[in-house]
Amino acid sequence: MILRTALAMTMTAVMMASFLASETGRGASSAAPERGRSACWILMDIESFFCAPCLQPLLDFCRALPARVQEERVKGILAYGAPEGRERSERRMLIVRKKWQGFKSANGLRFSAVVDSGHFFQGILTAAVVILLFDEERQMLKKYSLPLRPGQLEEITGSLLN
Secondary structure (H helix, E strand, O other), rough: OOHHHHHHHHHHHHHHHHHHHHHHOOOHHHHHOOOOEEEEEEEEEEEEEOOOEEEEEEEHHHHOOOOHHHHHHHEEEEOOOOOHHHHHHHHHHHHHHHHHHHHHHHOOOOOEEEEEEHHHHHHHHHHEEEEEEEEEHHHEEEEEOOOOOOOHHHHHHHHHHH
């Protein structure tokens, strides 16, 4: 379990570096990443989409973020339980992607999400939805579980809106 969590955190660091590097390709005005830019990743257990008490805090959080922030600074990772067998695994990934597209469209979400087909993030998914905030200005990574505690929404949005 500790090894899996360490692997997930290493993958997170690599993926965040990739995300920041990809920001340089967004057009002429962004030839270099802005200093102090923050970003967040939302780790979602796909099963939480069928649980109203789990789902509402996710929707509330997303609705608190302007569309521009969702498009530019938020990424999603969809986690799911590993089915047995390669064929079932590939089929399950397709189902997860379709569920995400329907959920995203129905709720007006503006950020993209990838499927955690390697199940790397299961070790750090301590709740149905976890937010990883990459606060570049303070050079730190913070982890939040939904529902957020008082003051956490303001902390996250304040960092993302800078």
